[in-house]
Amino acid sequence: MKKLKRSARLVEMTQYLLSRPHTLIPLTTFAERYGAAKSSISEDLAIIKEVFEDEGMGDLQTLAGAAGGVKFMPKMSYERSLSFIQNLCELLEQPDRILPGGYLYMSDLLGQPATTNEIGKIMATAFAGRDIDVVMTVETKGIPLAYAVGSQLNLPVVLVRRDHQVTEGSAVSINYVSGSHKSLHTMSLSRRALPEKSRVLIVDDFMKAGGTVQGMIDLLKEFNAEVAGVGVLVESGEIDSEERLLHDYVSLATLTAVDPKTKQISVAPGNYFNRSE
Numbered sequence: 593m594k595k596l597k598r599s600a601r602l603v604e605m606t607q608y609l610l611s612r613p614h615t616l617i618p619l620t621t622f623a624e625r626y627g628a629a630k631s632s633i634s635e636d637l638a639i640i641k642e643v644f645e646d647e648g649m650g651d652l653q654t655l656a657g658a659a660g661g662v663k664f665m666p667k668m669s670y671e672r673s674l675s676f677i678q679n680l681c682e683l684l685e686q687p688d689r690i691l692p693g694g695y696l697y698m699s700d701l702l703g704q705p706a707t708t709n710e711i712g713k714i715m716a717t718a719f720a721g722r723d724i725d726v727v728m729t730v731e732t733k734g735i736p737l738a739y740a741v742g743s744q745l746n747l748p749v750v751l752v753r754r755d756h757q758v759t760e761g762s763a764v765s766i767n768y769v770s771g772s773h774k775s776l777h778t779m780s781l782s783r784r785a786l787p788e789k790s791r792v793l794i795v796d797d798f799m800k801a802g803g804t805v806q807g808m809i810d811l812l813k814e815f816n817a818e819v820a821g822v823g824v825l826v827e828s829g830e831i832d833s834e835e836r837l838l839h840d841y842v843s844l845a846t847l848t849a850v851d852p853k854t855k856q857i858s859v860a861p862g863n864y865f866n867r868s869e
Contacts, residue, residue, distance in 0.1 A: 712740025
């Protein structure tokens with residue numbers, strides 16, 4: 593039991609909630625933790641809730657009843673999300689990021705925890721209303737994004753492998769066709785990694801025609817699992833609608849033009865920002 597001044601208690605309670613997103617915390621937990629009356633704890637939570645909402649950090653939901661408590665739901669406001677993505681687009685437009693095949697070098701950005709955490713918050717906001725059991729991605733560059741999203745949603749992360757690993761045990765493998773290059777590839781998922789009938793949020797760093805994501809969707813069918821949503825950091829805007837294998841997804845940025853000769857890159861906010869706030 594900690595005896596803290598109210599100001600210190602507010603700080604610690606805020607940190608406690610931020611580190612346990614989407615977790616129901618009974619009021620008795622705080623009352624016993626700080627040796628305070630539930631009425632005082634309720635007043636503290638009302639203050640924290642107001643700050644969260646005013647600053648666009650998320651919602652603090654209150655559940656009444658004996659089994660009730662509070663649950664912090666991380667969210668990022670539309671304005672803050674757009675501002676962050678606009679800055680990210682400017683970084684992605686740096687000429688030296690052009691790779692063969694019209695891809696962009698993004699590993700340096702995805703290697704920055706502060707950047708991936710912000711992306712994770714935006715993705716978590718985009719899919720906040722979905723019933724999701726796990727977050728899935730395919731190795732390798734999508735891994736930091738998936739963990740960032742999983743952290744914000746308080747969900748486990750499942751990794752699809754390009755090649756089966758002995759340490760994964762028995763696995764399900766499928767072949768899939770790249771939507772852009774029409775080449776054949778293989779992906780696999782350990783049978784132990786994903787419970788059957790799970791609701792899965794697929795996250796990826798870059799999508800051209802959607803072949804890799806479609807491969808993951810096909811793989812989920814082998815587990816009788818359901819796609820709860822698809823979120824990509826950057827999509828290629830140069831793919832015709834007829835060529836795209838996937839149409840129901842959320843993108844945070846769109847690569848609208850790449851000219852390897854002039855080193856000109858154009859990146860704009862994705863379809864997430866075309867929706868109403």
